[in-house]
Amino acid sequence: MGYVQANVVILPYRYAFDFFLFCHRNPKPCPVLEVLAPGQYEIDSFASGADIRTDVPRYNVFRHGDLKDTRKDIQELWQDDFVTFFLGCSFTFEDALIKTHIPVRHIEEGKNVPMYITNIPCRDGGIFRGPLIVTMRPIPLEKVTRAVQITARYPFVHGSPVHIGSPEKIGIKDLSGPDFGEAVKVKQGETPVFWACGVTPQAALLNAKPDICITHTPGHMFVSDMLNEELATS
Amino acid sequence: MGYVQANVVILPYRYAFDFFLFCHRNPKPCPVLEVLAPGQYEIDSFASGADIRTDVPRYNVFRHGDLKDTRKDIQELWQDDFVTFFLGCSFTFEDALIKTHIPVRHIEEGKNVPMYITNIPCRDGGIFRGPLIVTMRPIPLEKVTRAVQITARYPFVHGSPVHIGSPEKIGIKDLSGPDFGEAVKVKQGETPVFWACGVTPQAALLNAKPDICITHTPGHMFVSDMLNEELATS
DSSP: OOEEEEEEEEEEHHHHHHHHHHHHHOTTTSOEEEEOOTTOOBOOSTTTTOBTTTOSSOEEEEETTEEEEEESOOGGGOOTTEEEEEEEOTHHHHHHHHHTTOOOHHHHTTOOOOEEEEEEEOOOBTTBOOEEEEEEEEEEGGGHHHHHHHHHTOGGGTOSOSEESOGGGGTOOOTTSOSBSOOOOOOTTEEEEEEEOTHHHHHHHHHTOOSOEEEEOTTOOEEEEEEGGGGOOO | OOEEEEEEEEEEHHHHHHHHHHHHHOTTTSOEEEEOOTTOOBOOSTTTTOBTTTOSSOEEEEETTEEEEEESOOGGGOOTTEEEEEEEOTHHHHHHHHHTTOOOHHHHTTOOOOEEEEEEEOOOBTTBOOEEEEEEEEEEGGGHHHHHHHHHTOGGGTOSOSEESOGGGGTOOOTTSOSBSOOOOOOTTEEEEEEEOTHHHHHHHHHHOOSOEEEEOTTOOEEEEEEGGGGOOO
């Protein structure tokens, strides 16, 4: 608890520039915490001494966009041209919200955060493209401003909300039917607040059907040595 | 005045991932405002309708790290694999400092900002490496905190200072002998404040001796349609 967790994407070098471009052009859903050099598996920065081939709790292996394998070690699959991207994960800002007494409903309800595919296109990055996918947290009206301020401090973990208040304006017809995760209760006096979601790059990635890519298994993120608070900008 | 100016680096695709990595790993000296796709010369984002082959006021053409040509148009030199990077330039934050009555000495004295090579290494990005180069502005002691706050709002144009107060700690022996630019007067009651400088990526670039690269000519930056204030994070 308290340490930065990261989503992991491992790709052959030939896809790496395009993916880097996609992330840079869509920093809210795809905040890049760190990138390793081609072939580099020992981490010398935010989790010094870690080995990306063994130190993610669980890996998903995709071939041509299809999940083919889930494993706890990718040493056998490692290629000299693999490039590893670490992307920020909203766990960091949820920690900050909770510490300032802003409720995080799906945690209260013991559920996965509700996620929705919006009508907002991401900017293309070479072969990578797709819609912005968002998470929703119902926030008491009197705490919305504070929730914006708190999450804006963390641009490397999705940052400030992408939308506040009118799901239909971003193409969400029914809050009770999320595309991923589970619906949560929006109470009276609360407004739905939407943040960019880390599933966005995952969807763009699988859509592009690279012959191989490896990610963390959902819920099994890479844990760094960096404290959440070290990511705050102000 | 008031619009974001950008440093420009144009490189063949084979160098682009490494340069992107170098910039990402050294965000203070190399803040990436925008990257165009390989071969893309029409800008569809922060200067919509501009053509990178003709709309930089003046270009420097380097071959194997040596300046070979200065021209006002690179249409004849354009290659389908060219990738263009736009990097933030400190003009934006100097505008913000001046607006809040923080003096910018080299502007007062009508000089180029003094620049110094430090003993702080940048993080490597593939073939790109080198020391951090900084600019120095003398700031009245009672305004140093405010200068940090103001420039911290602009992470895309070098952001907050990298060092305050002790030039010798970062390998600068003599403030009156800058490595580039011109020395400026540090008055009594002022402290030297150092910010990361856009010459850092330029030096790393030329050091790597790519067979071709094209940059803006110093003082002839690309002018975007984005207002300086649009870059502020808070």
